[in-house]
Amino acid sequence: MAEQIDARIQKSQATIINTGMQLLSKNSETSLSDIARKAGVGRTTLYRLYDTKEKLIKAIAIHCLEVFDSATKHLDSEATSALHAFHLMFKAILPLSAEMEFLMKLRDLEENDPEIVAIYQRQANDIAQLVEYAKAEGSLSKDIASAWVVNLVDGLFYTAWLTNTESSIDHDALADLAFHTFCNGVAR
Amino acid sequence: MAEQIDARIQKSQATIINTGMQLLSKNSETSLSDIARKAGVGRTTLYRLYDTKEKLIKAIAIHCLEVFDSATKHLDSEATSALHAFHLMFKAILPLSAEMEFLMKLRDLEENDPEIVAIYQRQANDIAQLVEYAKAEGSLSKDIASAWVVNLVDGLFYTAWLTNTESSIDHDALADLAFHTFCNGVAR
DNA sequence: TAGTTATGGTACAAGCATGTTCCATACAGT
DNA sequence: ACTGTATGGAACATGCTTGTACCATAACTA
Numbered sequence: 001m002a003e004q005i006d007a008r009i010q011k012s013q014a015t016i017i018n019t020g021m022q023l024l025s026k027n028s029e030t031s032l033s034d035i036a037r038k039a040g041v042g043r044t045t046l047y048r049l050y051d052t053k054e055k056l057i058k059a060i061a062i063h064c065l066e067v068f069d070s071a072t073k074h075l076d077s078e079a080t081s082a083l084h085a086f087h088l089m090f091k092a093i094l095p096l097s098a099e100m101e102f103l104m105k106l107r108d109l110e111e112n113d114p115e116i117v118a119i120y121q122r123q124a125n126d127i128a129q130l131v132e133y134a135k136a137e138g139s140l141s142k143d144i145a146s147a148w149v150v151n152l153v154d155g156l157f158y159t160a161w162l163t164n165t166e167s168s169i170d171h172d173a174l175a176d177l178a179f180h181t182f183c184n185g186v187a188r
Numbered sequence: 189m190a191e192q193i194d195a196r197i198q199k200s201q202a203t204i205i206n207t208g209m210q211l212l213s214k215n216s217e218t219s220l221s222d223i224a225r226k227a228g229v230g231r232t233t234l235y236r237l238y239d240t241k242e243k244l245i246k247a248i249a250i251h252c253l254e255v256f257d258s259a260t261k262h263l264d265s266e267a268t269s270a271l272h273a274f275h276l277m278f279k280a281i282l283p284l285s286a287e288m289e290f291l292m293k294l295r296d297l298e299e300n301d302p303e304i305v306a307i308y309q310r311q312a313n314d315i316a317q318l319v320e321y322a323k324a325e326g327s328l329s330k331d332i333a334s335a336w337v338v339n340l341v342d343g344l345f346y347t348a349w350l351t352n353t354e355s356s357i358d359h360d361a362l363a364d365l366a367f368h369t370f371c372n373g374v375a376r
Numbered sequence: 377t378a379g380t381t382a383t384g385g386t387a388c389a390a391g392c393a394t395g396t397t398c399c400a401t402a403c404a405g406t
Numbered sequence: 407a408c409t410g411t412a413t414g415g416a417a418c419a420t421g422c423t424t425g426t427a428c429c430a431t432a433a434c435t436a
Contacts, residue, residue: 007404008412027296029217031393042414047395083375108215108293141376145357148365149374151350159336159343167335177336180373186337187271187371188329195434196382219423230384235425 009049015039016046021060025101028109032056054109061110064099065119071096072126082134086153086182090175094160097171101161127153156182197237203227204234209248213289216297220244242297249298252287253307259284260314270322274341274370278363282348285359289349315341344370 019039023030032053036043050056071092079085093100103110110116131149134140140149156178163169169177207227211218220241224231238244259280267273281288291298298304319337322328328337344366351357357365 004405006412008402012413032395033393036414044396044414044416045412048412051395053394105296138376140374144365144368144374145351145355147355147357148347148351148362148369151347152369152374154350155343155347158346159339162339162342163336167333169333169335174336177332180332181336181340183373183375185369185371185373186328186332186340188326192435194382196432200383220425221423224384232384232386232426233382236382239425241424 012041012045013049016041016049016056017060017063020056021064021098021102024057024060025098025105028105057106057109058113058116060102061106061113061116062119064096064103065116065123067096067099068093068123081139082130082137083139083183085130086134087175087179089153090156090160090178090182091172093157094164094175094178095171097161097164100157104158104161124150152182200229200233201237204229204237204244205248205251208244209252209286209290212245212248213286213293216293245294245297246301246304248290249294249301249304250307252284252291253304253311255284255287256281256311269327270318270325271327271371273318274322275363275367277341278344278348278366278370279360281345282352282363282366283359285349285352288345292346292349312338340370 016035016039020035023035023038032046033043035056036046039046046056050059072089075085075088075092079088110120127150128146131140131146135142135146159181160171160174160178163174163177164171204223204227208223211223211226220234221231223244224234227234234244238247260277263273263276263280267276298308315338316334319328319334323330323334347369348359348362348366351362351365352359
């Protein structure tokens with residue numbers, strides 16, 4: 001059923017997506033020539049696979065979102081409670097710092113694409129639902145606006161990413177820190 | 189002692205900095221022509237006041253950092269405790285969403301400038317010291333890495349900024365939410 | 377009011393990134 | 407081994423942005 005794709009194309013796409021993610025994260029104005037050179041691929045090939053720079057960025061963004069999806073896929077079945085699901089989510093997402101960085105830095109370019117916006121909203125919706133479950137089971141405060149809690153998750157992703165870039169704390173410890181902060185804050 | 193600056197220059201600089209901050213926040217690749225047009229200023233004038241695009245961005249960044257500085261200036265004298273200082277900080281910083289957005293979106297361009305990096309580090313240092321004070325007075329948990337707490341402040345700025353762009357919660361309520369989350373998290 | 381100075385418009389040069397076309401070559405599928 | 411297809415290099419066109427130079431005009435300062 002799945003169309004057989006030429007092995008050469010698959011290889012080209014994989015390296016282009018990866019080096020594109022890497023370079024564009026560091027500098028969102030990186031030229032396609034730079035990406036092609038670093039990827040060890042002809043500039044022509046890049047244009048043949050992705051018509052425009054815009055489409056390349058979109059392809060990378062969708063790739064990142066798919067990585068997020070598959071990382072959190074088995075979360076529903078493994079979590080023993082809504083609150084536990086948040087802990088598992090931090091564990092699953094925080095190691096994906098490259099994808100996180102790309103999505104954060106190029107957010108504005110992505111926001112103009114309806115397809116990407118749709119994926120974003122679906123994922124945000126999933127988290128929003130999880131917040132409601134947690135409130136229902138009594139583990140999250142009902143007095144706090146759900147919108148705040150949803151964005152707090154992103155804020156803790158950001159906090160962890162920041163900490164990761166400047167210290168040697170590993171992802172697992174960061175996930176524990178994020179979850180603890182999420183539940184109890186940092187006061188004594 | 190302060191040199192008298194021509195009123196025309198002052199006016200030009202003010203509008204250029206403001207519209208530049210606004211446009212570059214939305215799209216970091218905005219051209220100087222666009223900024224000049226939107227600012228109602230000749231492109232020549234822009235180049236006369238800021239030699240290159242890089243210098244303009246730097247000038248805007250420094251402006252934003254100065255706004256942050258003056259907003260948190262009277263914090264030491266007003267705070268009744270280290271913990272209270274964090275609350276006042278949220279109240280003071282969260283309304284500065286335009287400046288926050290600019291600094292966040294153009295972080296990578298700024299990171300290459302030693303002068304700006306120095307300001308960043310000084311401000312980070314101030315927060316780090318505040319964290320130590322709070323730990324010393326017993327209001328923050330000593331078991332949590334200070335680096336995490338410092339970045340959490342930024343993470344909560346980010347959370348508040350996100351929430352502000354998509355909901356109608358005002359800055360004051362957001363500051364209370366941020367402070368409450370900072371201390372106690374969001375669990376019941 | 378007189379003199380100085382900033383402004384803005386036009387014109388110009390140069391560089392760079394995007395996007396296209398063509399062709400010989402190398403590789404994948406069978 | 408054979409056939410079709412992807413590749414990469416070169417060459418080219420184009421448009422946009424940066425940065426500079428000049429000049430008449432308008433606005434500020436004293």
